[in-house]
Amino acid sequence: MSDYDNAVFRLATAQEAEPEDYTGEDGLLYCGSCRQPKEAYFAEGKTLFGRDRHPKECDCQRKRREMLETADREHKHREEVERLKRIGFTDPAMREWTFGNDNGKCPQMAKARAYVEQWEQIKDGNHGMILWGEVGTGKSYFAGCIANALMEKEVSVSMTNFALILNDLAASYKDRNEYIARLCSFPLLILDDFGMERGTEYGLEQVYNVIDSRYRSRKPLIVTTNLTLEELQNPEDTPHARIYDRLIEMCSPVCITGENFRKAKAREKMEQLKMLLNRKESL
Ligand SMILES: [Zn+2]
Structure with missing residues (x-):
C-alpha cells in the first residue's frame, strides 16, 4: 500500500477501544x-x-x-556511530581515547574539546593542527578524543598513519588514486605518528602525494608528530621541505606537554610489582 492508501486506511478504521475507554457527551x-x-x-x-x-x-x-520514535532514532544513531568507528579507526584501541577516559594530565585538552565544539567553523575555515611535543605526552590520545567525539556527532573521521598508508599503497598498485581519493573524502583526516617513516625517495613521494591531495581537497588535517617544530621548519632536504611546507601551510602547530604517559605507566607498574613482591615476603 502507498503512503496515501495507508493514510486513508487509518482514517477509515475504527478506533479500537480499551476496556477503560468511554463515550463522551459529543x-x-x-x-x-x-x-x-x-x-x-x-x-x-x-x-x-x-x-x-x-x-x-x-x-x-x-x-x-x-517514545518509540526516540528509541528508534537513538538505535539508528548508535549504529551510525559504530559504523564510523569501524571504518575510521585503524586500531580498536583508539576507541578508548575519549574525553570520558581522559586522566586530566594533558593541559591542552581544552583545545581538543573546543576543536570539536567549533567543528562547523573549523571545517568551513579548513583549520588543521600539527600536534607536536615530546614522546608519550598524549598527542595521539588528544587526536583520538577529537575523532571519537566527532564520530559521536556522526562526522566521518579517518585516523591512520603513514606506515599503514604506504603499505596499502604498495599493495594496491592499480587503485592508488582511488585510495587517496577515499582518504581525502573524510571531513577530517588524522595522520598519527608522522615523521617515523624516514625514507626512500619513493616513500617521500607518496607522503607528499597524500598530503598534497588532502591540501587540494580543502578539508582539515590533523597530524601528530615527534618531530620538533624546529625540525619541521628546517627540513634536511628538498623532498622533506616540500612536505613540511605544505603541512605548515595547512596545520597550525599546537605543542602538547602532557605528563609522559608511558613513563607514568611504567612507574605505576613498578609500584604494583613492588607491592606484590613485598606481600609475598610478609607471608
Ligand atoms: Zn490516553
Missing part, C-alpha cells in the same frame, strides 16, 4: 486514562466509507509513539 470515544478524545469528526458532516469520524491520538498514544 459521542466520541475518550481515553480512560488521559481523558482525551481518541476520535474526531470529519469536517462539516463529511464521511469516509460511511464513517463520520476518524481515529485521533490521545495523549498516552502520542507519548508512546514519541
